[in-house]
Amino acid sequence: MKLDIAVLSGDGIGPEVTAQAIKALEAVAHSFDHSFIFKEALVGAIAIDKTGNPLPDKTLELCVNTDAVLFGAIGDPKYDNNPSAPVRPEQGLLKLRKELGLYANIRPVKAYSTLLDQSPLKREIIEGTDISIYRELTGGIYFGKKSLSEDGTVASDLCEYSKGEIERISHLAFKAAQKRRKKLTLVDKANVLESSRLWRKVVGEIAKQYKDVTLDFLFVDNAAMQMILNPSQFDVILTENMFGDIISDEASVIGGSIGLLASASVGDTCCMFEPIHGSYPQATGKGIANPIAAILSAAMLLEHFDLLGEAKAIRDAVEKALELNLTTPDLNNENPLTTEKVGDFIADYI
Amino acid sequence: MKLDIAVLSGDGIGPEVTAQAIKALEAVAHSFDHSFIFKEALVGAIAIDKTGNPLPDKTLELCVNTDAVLFGAIGDPKYDNNPSAPVRPEQGLLKLRKELGLYANIRPVKAYSTLLDQSPLKREIIEGTDISIYRELTGGIYFGKKSLSEDGTVASDLCEYSKGEIERISHLAFKAAQKRRKKLTLVDKANVLESSRLWRKVVGEIAKQYKDVTLDFLFVDNAAMQMILNPSQFDVILTENMFGDIISDEASVIGGSIGLLASASVGDTCCMFEPIHGSYPQATGKGIANPIAAILSAAMLLEHFDLLGEAKAIRDAVEKALELNLTTPDLNNENPLTTEKVGDFIADYI
Numbered sequence A, B: 001m002k003l004d005i006a007v008l009s010g011d012g013i014g015p016e017v018t019a020q021a022i023k024a025l026e027a028v029a030h031s032f033d034h035s036f037i038f039k040e041a042l043v044g045a046i047a048i049d050k051t052g053n054p055l056p057d058k059t060l061e062l063c064v065n066t067d068a069v070l071f072g073a074i075g076d077p078k079y080d081n082n083p084s085a086p087v088r089p090e091q092g093l094l095k096l097r098k099e100l101g102l103y104a105n106i107r108p109v110k111a112y113s114t115l116l117d118q119s120p121l122k123r124e125i126i127e128g129t130d131i132s133i134y135r136e137l138t139g140g141i142y143f144g145k146k147s148l149s150e151d152g153t154v155a156s157d158l159c160e161y162s163k164g165e166i167e168r169i170s171h172l173a174f175k176a177a178q179k180r181r182k183k184l185t186l187v188d189k190a191n192v193l194e195s196s197r198l199w200r201k202v203v204g205e206i207a208k209q210y211k212d213v214t215l216d217f218l219f220v221d222n223a224a225m226q227m228i229l230n231p232s233q234f235d236v237i238l239t240e241n242m243f244g245d246i247i248s249d250e251a252s253v254i255g256g257s258i259g260l261l262a263s264a265s266v267g268d269t270c271c272m273f274e275p276i277h278g279s280y281p282q283a284t285g286k287g288i289a290n291p292i293a294a295i296l297s298a299a300m301l302l303e304h305f306d307l308l309g310e311a312k313a314i315r316d317a318v319e320k321a322l323e324l325n326l327t328t329p330d331l332n333n334e335n336p337l338t339t340e341k342v343g344d345f346i347a348d349y350i
Ligand SMILES: CC(C)[C@H](C(=O)O)[C@@H](O)C(=O)O
Pocket: A090, A093, A094, A245, B191, B192, B221
């Protein structure tokens, strides 16, 4: 197979970890006789520094015309403490999601048995946890009308959802549940929000087309509790943009290894793969960043194109690295390897 | 002191636990020579059943004319699975908050040393946790304009905040921080929401009046992670209505003892005290509900009226019950006491 892949490595540790993901993909291309063409482009704080725009037109154009986007991370402390700066790195990411129509963000959260003791939660609580979170990514309060009164004393954000927006991601989530443990939990706040009541109605209707999947509903406040009390009860979680942001970040730490978590953002015509850890500026350039999340994002990319054997080769190599404890300092404080050496081991193993 | 107290015990285990809180208050009145007059009224599902209205006018009128409201819990499974029913118990609670102007919901979260092993989190993670959450309770997306298109395919909720709404709760939160460890964390999503940017601006301004308090900012997704990774970093958390709902429920389970958590909702002219556990319908009438959260809510009521010695008498009695393990089955599976017996012990000890 021939794939054109745009590489947006972005800020902080983004470039370091993305380089390892590319290495893994190159090893796969070599072993399985594929042709992957990588083209780099700017995004985030580095794009602001160089062009004044967190998502330069050239970058967007490249992404629109490739098969997939490999994304690193964005964010720089010089913008974080000034959220009302006129231009911010996040705007680049939000615009990219919207322009590419990446309406579904998929985040697997798994408790790796070799790492159970790294979790802040007790072993018996997280054992067996294996969740796939489907977060709506281009609607809701993130993209609704915002306003600020002229005198600056009243501000508002609109959370709006249409039936169509709910339907398209729901189908993806139900299909995923069919291939998994056949349980889907809709997280909402239907006891308070009109938009949540629409979610409940539409998802309830769609469920009739997926009779083998059990649907249940959970208020977001309760979900935030259940994620800690009993995370292994969840199979597929489906939710709107803001709740998905909160609940998936909460879920990401229960496995004890945020450096291992990958994500896919998909739409009808494009797809993007991204580690969830963010730009982690304090670690930049030190060779201590865990590349596994980026490498597993590459595996999700392969799965998206049905290259299942290829993805498995990456996953096996990652499991081997974990088993042999050939990992970065976050998971190994005795004999840690550098970001690059972990990437080398995984690429060689493939 | 003479206090008129409205008692809204509501649904599920509400009446059982509220009865124990009243017993504790009566013991205090007796020992410290106060006069507390209790007047009961209907709220929630039981009010719907009896009057068709989750907050009958008579109830509201009683609350407006008392010094404080002691609240039990609301909610009944027959409404939970039908969130679009025209009348729901939650509407009673939301209306009560709004009509009484209870704009600040205060929830203390403490890891009791005798109960550390009950937590789903590891002991070393939660040890020393002592947080006071200030959640805005009468604004934001809970009370913003809701709309549903005529054909039922587009729904929206508006999240709106004014400077004044932010200021009044912020002053309470800063004052609380001054009496505690002098740290205040504002939880928001200022990298995405206009309303959050207003929060950041207004709270930043107010901070100048409280120079002894250190203010920091945390995005809500990050807060959801930090609450699990390192809860003892927090002192006072200040946040808007919806984020407060989610983060405070998440926080409530880390101590391992949701049956111990009380809350106060205060405004300029009224105040209400409530255990946070909810109506827990499965436990109704079995004598297994933990009354301590309701009893500690009574202690918060006394503190609100500066009856500090009186509140301490309740807290000491509660600590004694925990120390002697004279508790309900959620905390004691060997020799559990009933709800009433725990209440008796605490009232006697006072
Ligand atoms: C950077 C920020 C705008 C973004 C979001 O809130 O969506 C991030 O938290 C994420 O989850 O990808």
